[in-house]
Amino acid sequence: MTDQLVPRIQLNDGLSIPQLGFGVFKVDPGETERIVSDALEIGYRHLDTARIYGNEEGVGRAIAASGIPRQELYITTKLWNDDQGDAATVQAAFDASLERLGLDYVDLYLIHWPTPARDRYVETWRAFEQLRDSARTRSIGVSNFLAHHLERLIGETGVVPAVDQIELHPYHQQPETAAFAEQQGIAIEAWGPLGQGKYPLFEIPEVTAAATAHGVTPAQVVIRWHLQRGHIVFPKSNRRERMAENFDVFGFELTNDEVAAITGLEREGRVSAHPDEVD
Ligand SMILES: NC(=O)c1ccc[n+]([C@@H]2O[C@H](COP(=O)([O-])OP(=O)(O)OC[C@H]3O[C@@H](n4cnc5c(N)ncnc54)[C@H](OP(=O)(O)O)[C@@H]3O)[C@@H](O)[C@H]2O)c1
Structure with missing residues (x-):
C-alpha cells in the first residue's frame, strides 16, 4: 500500500x-512518536x-525520524481557543506549534x-490571512464552524476558508453546514469519521450488509462512504493493524444504493458539545 493511491482534493486556494x-x-504524547511512525x-x-492534543512534539519526532521528504507530507495543526486574538497573539501560538513540530x-x-462567547474569530481570521501570506502555512481553514459562523467570517473579511473540519459520521452529517460549505467551495474535513467508537456504527445492517x-x-x-461523499478523513487508531485496515480502502467501491442507505442513517447524534457552546 502506498500513498499514491490516495486521491487529492482540490482546495479553493489552488492547493490540494x-x-x-x-x-x-x-x-x-508519550506514545505519539511510535504511533505516528507506524502510520507513516x-x-x-x-x-x-x-x-490542544499535547502531542505536536511526538508528531514532529516521527516526521524527522521517517526521512520522508517534507514535500511528500501534509501536516495540519490548529490554534486553540485561548490563543484567539490579535495578530501578535496568533503569531506567537503559531510559532510555538511550528517549533514543537x-x-x-x-x-x-x-x-x-x-468559541462565539469570546467573539474573536473574525479578528483571529485576519491574523490567519497574514500567516498564509508569509507562506509558513500554505492553506488556512476553520474547524467546528457552523453555517452562520462561516457566513459571518466570509461576510466581514471576504476570505473564504479552504476547509471546515467538522464532526461528521453517518449519525451526524451536519447537512446545513455541509451544503453551505459546498456552495462556498469550502472542502469538508470529517472529524470523528468512525463516530469515535461511541455509536454502534459497525453493527448497523446498512453497514454490515455492504x-x-x-x-x-x-x-x-464507513471510511469508503466518507471518501465517496467527498469528505477528507483522518481516522485515528493506536493499533497498527487497524491503521492498515483504515488505509486499505481503495480496492472496492460502494454502490450508489449503499452510499444512499448509509447517508440515510443521519440522526443528529453528535459526540461533542455544540459549537455555539464550546468556549
Ligand atoms: N477539530 C476537532 O474539533 C476534532 C475533534 C475530534 C477529532 N478531530 C480529528 O479527527 C481525527 C479522527 O477523529 P477521532 O480520533 O475523534 O475519532 P474516530 O477516528 O472516529 O474514531 C477513533 C476510535 O475508533 C477506533 N477505531 C479506529 N479504527 C478502527 C477500526 N478499524 N475498527 C474498530 N475501531 C476502530 C479507535 O480505537 P483504537 O485507537 O483503539 O484503535 C478510536 O477509539 C482525530 O484524531 C483528530 O485528528 C478533530
Missing part, C-alpha cells in the same frame, strides 16, 4: 490535500494534530473552534 490521513486526537510506515502522508511550515492551519457484499470490514465501509 490528500483525502485520507491519520488523526492523533487522544494519542498519548503503512503509507499515511497526511497527519492531523492540534496544540520541528517544521518551518505547515500545510494547513485551522481555528479549532469558533461489508459482507464487498468482503471488507464495517470500518472500511
Whole structure:
C-alpha cells in the first residue's frame, strides 16, 4: 500500500490535500512518536494534530525520524481557543506549534473552534490571512464552524476558508453546514469519521450488509462512504493493524444504493458539545 493511491482534493486556494490521513486526537504524547511512525510506515502522508492534543512534539519526532521528504507530507495543526486574538497573539501560538513540530511550515492551519462567547474569530481570521501570506502555512481553514459562523467570517473579511473540519459520521452529517460549505467551495474535513467508537456504527445492517457484499470490514465501509461523499478523513487508531485496515480502502467501491442507505442513517447524534457552546 502506498500513498499514491490516495486521491487529492482540490482546495479553493489552488492547493490540494490528500483525502485520507491519520488523526492523533487522544494519542498519548508519550506514545505519539511510535504511533505516528507506524502510520507513516503503512503509507499515511497526511497527519492531523492540534496544540490542544499535547502531542505536536511526538508528531514532529516521527516526521524527522521517517526521512520522508517534507514535500511528500501534509501536516495540519490548529490554534486553540485561548490563543484567539490579535495578530501578535496568533503569531506567537503559531510559532510555538511550528517549533514543537520541528517544521518551518505547515500545510494547513485551522481555528479549532469558533468559541462565539469570546467573539474573536473574525479578528483571529485576519491574523490567519497574514500567516498564509508569509507562506509558513500554505492553506488556512476553520474547524467546528457552523453555517452562520462561516457566513459571518466570509461576510466581514471576504476570505473564504479552504476547509471546515467538522464532526461528521453517518449519525451526524451536519447537512446545513455541509451544503453551505459546498456552495462556498469550502472542502469538508470529517472529524470523528468512525463516530469515535461511541455509536454502534459497525453493527448497523446498512453497514454490515455492504461489508459482507464487498468482503471488507464495517470500518472500511464507513471510511469508503466518507471518501465517496467527498469528505477528507483522518481516522485515528493506536493499533497498527487497524491503521492498515483504515488505509486499505481503495480496492472496492460502494454502490450508489449503499452510499444512499448509509447517508440515510443521519440522526443528529453528535459526540461533542455544540459549537455555539464550546468556549
Ligand atoms: N477539530 C476537532 O474539533 C476534532 C475533534 C475530534 C477529532 N478531530 C480529528 O479527527 C481525527 C479522527 O477523529 P477521532 O480520533 O475523534 O475519532 P474516530 O477516528 O472516529 O474514531 C477513533 C476510535 O475508533 C477506533 N477505531 C479506529 N479504527 C478502527 C477500526 N478499524 N475498527 C474498530 N475501531 C476502530 C479507535 O480505537 P483504537 O485507537 O483503539 O484503535 C478510536 O477509539 C482525530 O484524531 C483528530 O485528528 C478533530
